[in-house]
Amino acid sequence: MTHQISANVQETREMTINMGPQHPSTHGVLRLEVVLNGEVVSRVHPHIGYLHRCFEKHAEAMDDYSKVIPYTDRIDYVSAMNQEHGYVIAVEKLLQLEVPERVEYVRVILAELQRIASHLLGIGTFGLDLGAFTPFLYCFIEREKILTIFEKISGARLLYNYICVGGLMRDVPDSFKPETADFVKTFRPKIKELNDLLSYNKIFIDRTANIGILPAEVALNYAASGPMLRGSGVSWDLRKNDPYSIYDRFEFDIPVGSGEVGTVGDCWDRYMVRVREMEQSLVIIEQALEQMPDEGNVMEAVPKRIRMKEGEVYVRTETPRGELGYYIISDKSPSPFRVKVRAPSFVNLSILPAISRGALLSDLVAIVGSIDIVLGEVDR
Amino acid sequence: MLEFLENIIPSSTIALVVFALFPLVLILVYALFAIWAERKIAGFIQDRLGPMRTGGFHGWAQTIADMLKLIQKEDIIPKDASSFLFKLAPFMIFTASYAAFAVIPFSSGYIGSNINIGAFYLLAITSFLTISIIMASWASNNKWSLVGGMRTAAQMVSYEVPTIVTVLSVLIVASSMNLMTITEMQTGNDIMGFLPNWFIFQNPFLIVAFALFFISMLAESHRVPFDLPESESELVAGYQTEYSGMRWGMFMLAEYADMLLLSLLGATLFFGGWNSPFGTFMSGPVWGFGWFMLKGMLLVFVMMWIRWTLPRYRVDQLMHICWSILIPLSFVNFVLVALWEMIF
Numbered sequence: 001m002t003h004q005i006s007a008n009v010q011e012t013r014e015m016t017i018n019m020g021p022q023h024p025s026t027h028g029v030l031r032l033e034v035v036l037n038g039e040v041v042s043r044v045h046p047h048i049g050y051l052h053r054c055f056e057k058h059a060e061a062m063d064d065y066s067k068v069i070p071y072t073d074r075i076d077y078v079s080a081m082n083q084e085h086g087y088v089i090a091v092e093k094l095l096q097l098e099v100p101e102r103v104e105y106v107r108v109i110l111a112e113l114q115r116i117a118s119h120l121l122g123i124g125t126f127g128l129d130l131g132a133f134t135p136f137l138y139c140f141i142e143r144e145k146i147l148t149i150f151e152k153i154s155g156a157r158l159l160y161n162y163i164c165v166g167g168l169m170r171d172v173p174d175s176f177k178p179e180t181a182d183f184v185k186t187f188r189p190k191i192k193e194l195n196d197l198l199s200y201n202k203i204f205i206d207r208t209a210n211i212g213i214l215p216a217e218v219a220l221n222y223a224a225s226g227p228m229l230r231g232s233g234v235s236w237d238l239r240k241n242d243p244y245s246i247y248d249r250f251e252f253d254i255p256v257g258s259g260e261v262g263t264v265g266d267c268w269d270r271y272m273v274r275v276r277e278m279e280q281s282l283v284i285i286e287q288a289l290e291q292m293p294d295e296g297n298v299m300e301a302v303p304k305r306i307r308m309k310e311g312e313v314y315v316r317t318e319t320p321r322g323e324l325g326y327y328i329i330s331d332k333s334p335s336p337f338r339v340k341v342r343a344p345s346f347v348n349l350s351i352l353p354a355i356s357r358g359a360l361l362s363d364l365v366a367i368v369g370s371i372d373i374v375l376g377e378v379d380r
Numbered sequence: 381m382l383e384f385l386e387n388i389i390p391s392s393t394i395a396l397v398v399f400a401l402f403p404l405v406l407i408l409v410y411a412l413f414a415i416w417a418e419r420k421i422a423g424f425i426q427d428r429l430g431p432m433r434t435g436g437f438h439g440w441a442q443t444i445a446d447m448l449k450l451i452q453k454e455d456i457i458p459k460d461a462s463s464f465l466f467k468l469a470p471f472m473i474f475t476a477s478y479a480a481f482a483v484i485p486f487s488s489g490y491i492g493s494n495i496n497i498g499a500f501y502l503l504a505i506t507s508f509l510t511i512s513i514i515m516a517s518w519a520s521n522n523k524w525s526l527v528g529g530m531r532t533a534a535q536m537v538s539y540e541v542p543t544i545v546t547v548l549s550v551l552i553v554a555s556s557m558n559l560m561t562i563t564e565m566q567t568g569n570d571i572m573g574f575l576p577n578w579f580i581f582q583n584p585f586l587i588v589a590f591a592l593f594f595i596s597m598l599a600e601s602h603r604v605p606f607d608l609p610e611s612e613s614e615l616v617a618g619y620q621t622e623y624s625g626m627r628w629g630m631f632m633l634a635e636y637a638d639m640l641l642l643s644l645l646g647a648t649l650f651f652g653g654w655n656s657p658f659g660t661f662m663s664g665p666v667w668g669f670g671w672f673m674l675k676g677m678l679l680v681f682v683m684m685w686i687r688w689t690l691p692r693y694r695v696d697q698l699m700h701i702c703w704s705i706l707i708p709l710s711f712v713n714f715v716l717v718a719l720w721e722m723i724f
Contacts, residue, residue, distance in 0.1 A: 017523045023616060039527065039695060131604060131692025137426040203605055203691045361527070361615075362694045 014042060021050050025129045025365045028375030030349075032364070039361045044353045048346075051379040059339035065091050065306045066165050068339065073159040075341060076377040078121050081114035081150075082319040084163040089244055090315035090326040091165050094308060102296035103167050104246045109180060109288045110150070110163070111245075112281040116187070117146040118320035119274040122372035126271055127198050129369035130207050135198040142190055145183050149176070166302040181289055184282050191279060199275060208271060209262030212355045212367035216265065219351070226322025227277065228348045228371060231257035231270035238318040245317075250287045252280045267370040274320075274372070308332060321345050321372060345377040403481035403492060411636045415443045418684050425688045453625035461622065462519040469516035470623065470630035476508030477637035484644050485560045486672055487654045489665030498559040499551060502645060503544055506600070509638065510536040516631075517619035528618025531608045531695055538702040539599040539606075545710040546593040549586065549717040550579055550649040563653030576659070578652035585717040590650045592710045594679075597642045599698070601635065604687040608695055643679035644672065651675045 015036045020026035029050035035043040055075055059068045072087040073080040085107055092099065124139030147157045153172045154162035162169050198204055214224070219232040229236055237254045239247040255276030257269030308330040316325040322344030329338040348371050356367050385395040416431065420438065423430025435441025457463055480502050482492035495501060510533055517529020554562045568577045575581045580590055599606035608618075615621070620631050647653060652675075654668030662671075693701070 015523060017527075127691065131607070132690065133422075134426050134688050137428065141427060197689075198691075201691065203693060206697055207691060207694055360694060360696065 012038060019364075025125075026368060027125065027373055030368070030373065030375055030378070032352075032368075034361070034364065036361065041356055041359050041361060041364050044356050044364065046349060046352055048349070048375075048378050051375045053376075053380065055341065055380040056339055059336055061335065063334050065308065065334075065336060068336065069164065070159065070161045073161060074376060075343065075380055076319065076321065076324075076345070076374045077158060078374055079114050079118040079320045080159050081110045081163065082118075082317065083324065084160065085111050085245070086315060086317035086319065086324045087326050088163050088165055089317060090313055090328050091306070093315055094311055094313045094328060094330055095165070095303070095306065097166050097301055097303070099166055099301050100296050100298065102293045103298050103301070105288050105292035106168060106172055106176075106298070107163055108245055108247065108250075109285055109292070110153075112284050112288070113146050113149065113180070113183075115281050115320045116278045117143045119278050120146075122320070123194070123198075123271065123274055126366075126369040126372070127204075129365045130204060132198060132201075132204065135194060138190070138194065138197070142187060145186075149179055149183065152176070152179075164302060165306060167300065168298040171298045177289060177292070180285065184285055184289075187282060188279075191275065194275065199272060205261050205268060207362075208267040208366055208370070211262075211267045211363045212359065212370060213263050214265040214270075214351060214355050218354060219265070222351045222354070223347050224322070224351055225344050225347065226318070226320065227270050227273040228322060228344075228351070230254065231273045231370075232265035233257050233259075233269075238316055238323060242316065244315065247284075249291070250284045252283045255280065267366050270370040270372075277320075306334070308334070316342070319344060321374065321377065322348060341380055343377045343380060345371075345373040345375075346380075349373050349378055400492065402490065403484070403486075404478060406486075407478065407481070407633070407637045407640065410640055411633050412443045412447070414636050414640070414680060415446075415632070416440060417681075418687075421681070421684050422688045425685070447629065450626050450629040455627065456622075456624050458521060458622050460521045462521065465515050465519035466622075467627070469512050469519060470627045470634070472515065473509055473512035473634040474630050474637065476505055476512060477634050477641055479508075480505045480641050481637075483559055484641070485563050485648065485653055487665045487668035488564075490669070491560050494558065494560050496556075496558045499547055499557045499562075499649075502559075502641075503540070503547065506638075506641070507536075507540065509634070513619050516623070520619070520622040522622050524616045525619050525621045528608075528615045528621070531615075532602070532619060534695075535599060535602070535606065535608060535698060535702075538699060539596045539706075542592055542702065542706040542710045543596040543600055545707070545714050546589045546596065547645075547649060549589045549710075549714045552714075552718055553579055553583055553586065553721055559648050559653075563648055563655065566652040567655050569659040576652055576655060576657050578650065578655070580650040583717055583720050585713055585720055586650065588713050589710070589717060590646070592706055592713065593646060593650070594682075595701075596706060597646060598683060598686065599702070601638045601642050601683075603639065603683050605690045605693050606698055607687075607692055608698060639680055639683060640676060643683070644676040646679055647672060647675035 017034050017036055019032040019034050021029040021031045026032065031047040031050065033045040033047060034041055053074070055071055058071055062068050069084055069087060072083040075083050120139040120143045124136035127135040150160060151157050153176060154160040154169065214232050216232040216234050219229050219234065233256050235254050235256050238244065240254055255273050257264050257273055259269060260272070261268055310330060310332050312329040314325060314327045316323050323342065324344055325342030327340040328336055331337040352367065352371065356364050359367060382395065382399050385399055386392050389395040389398065419442065420430040431439030431442035433439055434445045457466055483495060483498035483502050485491040513532045514529045517525040551557060554565055556562055566577050566579060569575065570577055571581045579586050602608065620628055623631060654672040656663040656667060656671050
């Protein structure tokens, strides 16, 4: 049921309307200046910066590289583990530090669990944007289980400050392995349930297929990454294409958008890439749990004091939202000279004006939802 | 019932007022119950509990507490709003719903006004809802309200057509517009020896008519998947955006009253109104009222069930469904119903 909506049947005056910063579906404090012709969007201009917290300047003011970690949590507060992981890898690379096997495995498991938790939130709120309230709560029930695991290992549910330079803050409890395995087992059927309820729902497909089509070359030109890029059919995942940590040891697929119900690169494809990525994360977790050494001191490689040499490093990791880059310059002093973050949400959001021209107001909500931005990461 | 009231109340004026206030009391009690029930049903569907604390047993007093809160809230009228229309709209929308209850035959002993064009009156008076919503949206002087209001106008005017055509197909079977007569025609259990004589069993095409009526009913009372007027995630709250306190409460009340009204209309037209499904067993004015409310509440429950399951349609898809699917189908079905009546 696709309809051509011709905007200029009648000459009407365009209306400028502010969507946000207080609006139920801008996922935080994004402000969109929307020029509407009837209900057809002529122009969108995103205004950002309402959640700017000077992360980069704060990082320079810290007198220790470890003290930046709590701030990295707050960049993208729904995938804090991935943020810590990226930053810690960058600092370790600068220090040329080798971390124990067990630590690497725990980090990967946590990163993948966090990816599932983050995608669950993204999928749930996307459904909410389209008026489906119930899948949102189903997603939250599953997310809760992951947060419980995180709470047991780190004491926090959202901002963990758990991964530290050279290791982990403390060893995982004995219950970690069976509980994670149990979660993997119970979560698989839930994905099917979600597909039945939401993904292949007729109304949901009508609302998302052929909407906000992002062609592969446009995505590449805007430097999109993560599900946004993969939804357009480009198979690019840093875990596979530029493996960091121990991701080269695992067998998994990269789901890409195929235009199954519409065109390649529409909202549905971006959504479905997230659902399928959760399955792949489960595959990685299973393998990691199997290979993980049971013994080992996680604090072994943690330096007493970080003595940094002069130098600079750029490390990119795959977060749920795409390519997260940390560019760190050290000038031998205890505090970093410069910490630059390449935030995937920020880059992905910049595509919004290009793909929402000619869409309806309701489609704009769907497109914003399918980008899955976190304003903390956009503004930093 | 009026005679009974006049017998026990000395003044006939007071008796008349009591008689007229019955639907109002019913709506208020029903709204208190339905809002609570909707929360519990939503909770049940979403694997959570819903309200549990206020009042003790399963938070039964939650709606009462909410209503008290709404009454206490400050009455805010935006500076640039058209004050008179802004104040008037919530009362007008509720008045329209309330007035429509006048012709609903609640039981064999109670109907507000037994007029011979009951169905026509009901459909006409519910059009006031559209006017009130446009009034509210225009008077708010808010762009989001305006978009919501315009959507409502388009939606309700469009969906009135399939609603009326499906109601018409019942009217030609009944050859009456009097809702009491229509109900009385459905008394008895003669179909295949045991099925009640409800219109939905009398004519196979009326089953299709009911399906079409139910879909249009969802749109008329703007429930999911057709809740575009107040589509929360797009339009903040549509035409209700600028309203707060009890004025907003009136919109809420009108929405629930509207749901009940259309469900009761559906029950009257297709499911035998106040007739008992077991023939003369458990029939009579009081039982009849119970049966009627039960049928109405079942339809309300289905509406709630749909709300907590489906996403929302887009505005152009909504129009597409109405003009290219529902209206042609309902017209074809209307002809088929008429043919069936002619032949059998």
